[in-house]
Amino acid sequence: MAAAASEPPMVEQVITEFFAKSLHIILESRSPYESSRSFMRPSPPSSPLSGSQPRDRWFNLALRDCPAALENFDLWRQSNLEPLVIDIVMLHRDSSSSSTAEGGKIIERWVIQYETSKSGIGSSHGSKNRKSRNSSSEDHSLYRRAYKGSTLLFRSLHLLVRLLPAYNLFRDLNSSGRIRPLNLSHKISSFVEPFTRAEDAGMKHYAFVPIETLFGHLSLSVSYAPVLEVVAAPEPTRPMPTELIPDYVGSPTTDFLRQFSSLPSDGIAPACAAMTRRHSWSIDHAARSSGSPSPSSMNSEPRGRLQPHVLMHDNPQTARPHPNSTLSPRKKKGTGFEEYYPSPPLSPSPSRSPSASYPKNPLFRYESAPVVIPTVRDGGGSALPPSPSLKGKHQLPSQSYNLTLSPDGNSNVGKDLVRFGEYDNKKNLQKVLSSGKDDLGYFHGLKFTRTSSKLFIMDELDERELAFVWEDRDTIIDQLNRAGISDSGGQGTNQDTGGSMTRTPAAAICALLGMLKTAQGLGESRPSIAAPPPPVPQESSSVQRVMTEERCDTTAAPNSALLRARTAADALEELKKFKEIKESILGRAKASPRDAMEGQKPADRDP
Amino acid sequence: MNCETCHLNELELEPREIKDVLRCILHTIFFHRTLTLVRPKDVDCERFQITYVQCGLPDLEKEVDEKINQFIAWAEKHPNRRSQVCLSFFDEKNKHPGWFSNKTERIYWEQWFINLHVISPKGHGKQHSSKAQTNITGEASEQASSRHDALGSLIQEVLFQIINYANEKKDHIPPISDRIFNHEISIPR
Numbered sequence: 001m002a003a004a005a006s007e008p009p010m011v012e013q014v015i016t017e018f019f020a021k022s023l024h025i026i027l028e029s030r031s032p033y034e035s036s037r038s039f040m041r042p043s044p045p046s047s048p049l050s051g052s053q054p055r056d057r058w059f060n061l062a063l064r065d066c067p068a069a070l071e072n073f074d075l076w077r078q079s080n081l082e083p084l085v086i087d088i089v090m091l092h093r094d095s096s097s098s099s100t101a102e103g104g105k106i107i108e109r110w111v112i113q114y115e116t117s118k119s120g121i122g123s124s125h126g127s128k129n130r131k132s133r134n135s136s137s138e139d140h141s142l143y144r145r146a147y148k149g150s151t152l153l154f155r156s157l158h159l160l161v162r163l164l165p166a167y168n169l170f171r172d173l174n175s176s177g178r179i180r181p182l183n184l185s186h187k188i189s190s191f192v193e194p195f196t197r198a199e200d201a202g203m204k205h206y207a208f209v210p211i212e213t214l215f216g217h218l219s220l221s222v223s224y225a226p227v228l229e230v231v232a233a234p235e236p237t238r239p240m241p242t243e244l245i246p247d248y249v250g251s252p253t254t255d256f257l258r259q260f261s262s263l264p265s266d267g268i269a270p271a272c273a274a275m276t277r278r279h280s281w282s283i284d285h286a287a288r289s290s291g292s293p294s295p296s297s298m299n300s301e302p303r304g305r306l307q308p309h310v311l312m313h314d315n316p317q318t319a320r321p322h323p324n325s326t327l328s329p330r331k332k333k334g335t336g337f338e339e340y341y342p343s344p345p346l347s348p349s350p351s352r353s354p355s356a357s358y359p360k361n362p363l364f365r366y367e368s369a370p371v372v373i374p375t376v377r378d379g380g381g382s383a384l385p386p387s388p389s390l391k392g393k394h395q396l397p398s399q400s401y402n403l404t405l406s407p408d409g410n411s412n413v414g415k416d417l418v419r420f421g422e423y424d425n426k427k428n429l430q431k432v433l434s435s436g437k438d439d440l441g442y443f444h445g446l447k448f449t450r451t452s453s454k455l456f457i458m459d460e461l462d463e464r465e466l467a468f469v470w471e472d473r474d475t476i477i478d479q480l481n482r483a484g485i486s487d488s489g490g491q492g493t494n495q496d497t498g499g500s501m502t503r504t505p506a507a508a509i510c511a512l513l514g515m516l517k518t519a520q521g522l523g524e525s526r527p528s529i530a531a532p533p534p535p536v537p538q539e540s541s542s543v544q545r546v547m548t549e550e551r552c553d554t555t556a557a558p559n560s561a562l563l564r565a566r567t568a569a570d571a572l573e574e575l576k577k578f579k580e581i582k583e584s585i586l587g588r589a590k591a592s593p594r595d596a597m598e599g600q601k602p603a604d605r606d607p
Numbered sequence: 608m609n610c611e612t613c614h615l616n617e618l619e620l621e622p623r624e625i626k627d628v629l630r631c632i633l634h635t636i637f638f639h640r641t642l643t644l645v646r647p648k649d650v651d652c653e654r655f656q657i658t659y660v661q662c663g664l665p666d667l668e669k670e671v672d673e674k675i676n677q678f679i680a681w682a683e684k685h686p687n688r689r690s691q692v693c694l695s696f697f698d699e700k701n702k703h704p705g706w707f708s709n710k711t712e713r714i715y716w717e718q719w720f721i722n723l724h725v726i727s728p729k730g731h732g733k734q735h736s737s738k739a740q741t742n743i744t745g746e747a748s749e750q751a752s753s754r755h756d757a758l759g760s761l762i763q764e765v766l767f768q769i770i771n772y773a774n775e776k777k778d779h780i781p782p783i784s785d786r787i788f789n790h791e792i793s794i795p796r
Contacts, residue, residue: 060783062646144782148642152777155639156770158647162658163763171658209774 010143011213015080015114017058018150018211018218020073022112023084023188024056024063025154027070029161030088030108031186032174059151061158083113087187088166090228104185106199107225108166111192116216142214149211153220156208165228195223202227505585509578516571610715611779613772615765617689617722620758622682625725627654628762629675629692633792634661635766636694636719637671639773640790642783655759659766667787674792681795682725692721693793698781713789716779719769 007015056063088108161167170184195203200223207221620628631652638647641662648663661668678692697715781788 057644060642060644062644148780148783149777151642151783152639152780153774156774159635159638159660159766160770162649162660163766167658 007214007216008139008142010139011146012080014143014146014150015213015218018114019080019084019112020070021058021061021150021154022110022157022220023073023086024070025061025157026086026088026110026161027186028063029167030086030170030184032170032184059147059154061151061154080114081116082190083111083192085189085192086110086112087189087193089185089187090166090169091183091185093181093183104183105225106195107228108164109192109195109203109223110220111222112218112220114213114216114218146211146213146218150218153208153211157220160206160222164222164224165226166224169228505578505581509575509582512574512578513571516567516574519567521567609779610718611776612718612720613768614720615722615768616761617724618758618761618765619724619726619754621728622679622686622725624654624758625679625682625723626675627652628723628758629678629721630671631655631657631659631762632721632765632769633671633675633692633694634668635659635769636773637667637787637790638662639769640696640717640780641667641787642780643785643787655755655762657759657762657766662787664787671792674794678794685795686725686727689722689724690795692723692795694719694721694790695793696788696790699789716781 006012086109087106088110089104090107091104166184169182173182173184194200202225203223204226205221205223207219210217210219615632618628630650634650638645638660641664645662645664648661649658650661651658674692678690682688682690695715696717697713699711699713701711
């Protein structure tokens with residue numbers, strides 16, 4: 001490539017790269033398919049004429065991959081004296097003409113050229129003075145000046161190509177792979193085809209300040225159509241964009257339980273895979289139409305974007321796109337769903353037949369109602385299942401569970417219990433435990449009683465035993481009274497009394513004592529019953545009172561002792577009563593010394 | 608060396624538009640005056656349907672955002688006022704070069720004045736009565752829409768203004784170095 005007037009080699013290089021850089025910047029924002037295809041390709045090796053600096057970094061403007069048009073640029077470019085004309089053509093796909101640039105409308109024409117002129121910097125020196133001047137330093141100076149000027153120009157060019165109307169079309173085509181009625185193409189030539197009068201009348205012009213070189217100047221100008229007049233052709237059938245259903249997997253904004261209902265089954269632990277049940281609310285959730293907005297309103301934007309522009313000024317330096325001529329569809333902020341996987345994963349719904357799913361545990365009695373099975377760890381794990389009146393509201397699947405007793409007697413649900421997942425189990429447990437109200441909840445055969453922030457679980461009890469346990473204490477005393485008084489002729493042994501079987505009141509007392517001593521402990525097989533403290537708190541229910549007193553200090557040994565202590569306390573009260581009776585009897589028996597003697601013996605032995 | 612100044616066209620905008628407008632203008636100026644190697648970064652201003660270019664320098668972006676936030680805070684305290692944001696480029700030279708003097712002198716070689724008129728949305732009109740509220744609301748929305756469109760066009764004009772000015776005068780610009788030019792963003796106090 002040679003210039004008519006021999007520029008210094010460095011300046012010559014700047015001129016060459018000026019053409020290449022201009023083409024690169026323009027095509028990068030006007031050739032949608034080339035840009036997208038070649039985006040990931042590495043930059044081609046720099047031209048052998050470009051020197052050490054990579055071509056994409058010339059003028060300190062590192063651009064993306066070089067378009068295909070630049071690959072052979074150095075080969076077909078014969079001379080820097082030839083102008084470089086880049087026509088940006090808008091094509092209609094529905095036209096009968098081919099998709100080449102021949103049948104479209106030129107919406108932009110970029111002209112880059114190097115012109116020698118007498119006004120160049122070196123022209124004043126004249127050819128004779130060139131030999132006398134310090135060519136090296138001046139060449140460097142000229143080079144720096146041309147390079148700086150070109151650098152500034154390309155900054156402006158990079159911005160200008162994005163302000164012109166054709167950029168909107170480019171963005172639209174580049175951001176979507178859909179078939180569009182329009183297309184952008186380009187044509188590169190080394191000669192300028194003059195516009196027709198009509199075309200020229202509709203074009204605006206803008207020219208950059210030329211870059212002065214030693215014997216000429218570099219110029220860059222553009223003629224562009226300020227208004228893109230496009231007939232909005234009906235778009236062909238286009239595939240619907242993938243619509244994401246935000247609520248399907250349960251976004252955090254939806255109801256908590258709905259999140260679980262929409263969890264995919266493959267994200268569930270295998271043990272819960274079989275436990276699926278559609279709830280009414282889950283059905284509603286699934287049937288609800290999903291209406292996530294498309295990532296870009298591309299269906300309507302292209303038409304709006306290509307509406308005729310409205311010119312505000314005749315100033316060629318300004319271009320005022322139509323307000324609706326927006327850029328290519330903007331990416332909307334994430335409206336997609338957010339996967340919500342509670343930890344640990346749970347099945348979306350509990351099973352109606354827990355007995356078929358849960359492993360049998362001898363400690364528990366299974367009932368038909370599915371309930372929430374929380375985990376309680378260290379006394380603060382998960383929430384208790386709701387009361388039977390509320391269980392329909394919170395139903396979650398359950399896994400196998402195990403009940404273990406801690407050494408301190410508090411009942412803890414083992415680690416196999418189903419957890420609520422992300423639901424605040426601890427909070428629920430605190431709510432439950434702090435309710436302070438006596439409540440009876442059902443937990444697959446377990447009856448929970450909550451009294452005064454204490455939880456007791458009874459297991460493996462027959463209903464009769466439970467009924468017996470929960471009877472009123474007074475009733476028991478009455479029963480004992482009836483047994484003692486009515487059985488005046490009954491058989492009874494009392495070792496303390498020497499096995500005498502008398503029908504006197506004293507004998508009755510002895511018989512009663514014997515019965516009490518030999519009577520089977522209440523709930524003898526219950527491990528949770530503990531020794532009560534001497535003062536018994538008054539409760540609305542005697543059973544709950546009894547349960548409140550229970551504490552497990554040890555696992556096995558103190559049970560019988562506690563029973564004995566309890567029965568002993570009752571017996572003591574009974575004995576007090578009988579003491580009174582005895583006193584009265586003794587009063588009567590003063591007349592009979594023998595009876596008095598016999599009655600004293602058991603009395604002596606009273607505790 | 609004389610200090611070249613450029614006064615950009617005044618823009619009338621609402622407080623919520625300050626950030627986008629100032630980002631667009633300031634980064635455009637910086638892009639023209641950052642002559643070090645840059646990898647341009649396209650930024651889509653959704654509000655005004657404008658794509659402008661940044662230098663792709665995180666520190667610069669952070670600095671610009673900080674100054675914009677300061678200006679927004681100032682504008683909240685001084686509503687409905689005309690103001691200027693000034694972007695200056697300067698060189699630092701030792702005032703009295705010597706062993707023990709570290710005084711430097713700033714020599715400004717270019718200043719850009721961004722003229723803004725921040726208007727309060729309430730200043731557009733009051734809703735006098737409930738009966739006419741719907742009509743006023745409709746008219747207000749139309750006015751707001753037209754004002755918004757006009758602002759977008761004005762911003763583009765300002766960008767063209769920057770392009771023109773940046774290319775017309777180049778001799779005062781210092782030589783290209785490996786660092787961005789010293790600069791400061793001044794906001795009213």
